[in-house]
């Protein structure tokens with residue numbers, strides 16, 4: 001049975017972490033499957049938006065599997081950091097948008113998966129945290145870097161230094177998640193957001209994500225150059241020609257990702 005289920009609904013790819021008995025914690029095999037599924041998504045022209053969620057009603061993902069993944073990393077990280085399959089948390093560049101449908105606990109590496117997504121929809125019952133310091137580690141899938149870039153520094157420090165989880169409402173209040181909905185509405189809300197994004201020009205959506213993420217590490221001047229380059233590229237695409245034509249013809253555009 002796949003540890004990462006990969007389903008397609010129209011232009012939307014749905015990735016389900018499928019280890020509910022272990023609260024969807026990520027063992028090495030699950031990380032490999034996540035890598036493979038996301039590379040297949042990246043390379044499939046028919047898929048425009050991805051949603052990551054967890055199986056069952058308790059957890060999105062309780063982090064790296066402490067009994068399987070952490071020993072693997074302990075053995076490999078010092079000399080072979082690349083042994084960890086590339087994922088959006090680290091090493092896999094993915095400009096197609098990702099939505100985290102946080103159906104329950106998002107702890108440690110689980111929250112870090114959600115942080116590597118662009119939009120986060122949380123269940124009212126979700127709890128989010130980075131408990132790694134309580135194990136004697138720090139978040140190692142980007143949490144020490146992405147969390148302080150996303151929420152006020154004092155809240156990032158609170159979460160990173162105490163390891164205590166926060167509830168979904170608090171996560172919303174500090175800007176860590178986009179929406180909080182009843183548990184049964186998490187997936188349908190994520191699908192609605194995905195469908196809305198699919199209405200826009202897919203190449204433009206990818207360029208917007210690339211500009212936002214790469215730009216955040218640049219000076220304003222270099223960021224504006226990046227924006228100009230991406231805009232010039234978009235203006236040469238069939239999709240932009242179609243978008244402008246559809247506007248003048250007062251109809252919906254028929255984008256082709258070309």
Ligand code: HXC
Nearest residue numbers: 021022023025062063064065066067107108109131140141
């Ligand atoms: C392995 C895990 C797990 C994990 C839960 N389980 N989290 N197994 N790794 N991260 C397993 C339990 O062992 C148990 O299996 C089953 O899931 C149910 O969990 P329980 O602990 O029995 O449930 P409960 O008492 O309700 O407690 C829930 C919990 C607790 C508070 C979430 O499971 C917990 O503290 N889990 C660890 C969370 C954590 O520390 N995450 C960060 C990991 S480090 P059995 O077989 O006993 O029934 C990390 C680093 C990432 O993510 C970066 C690396 C570079």
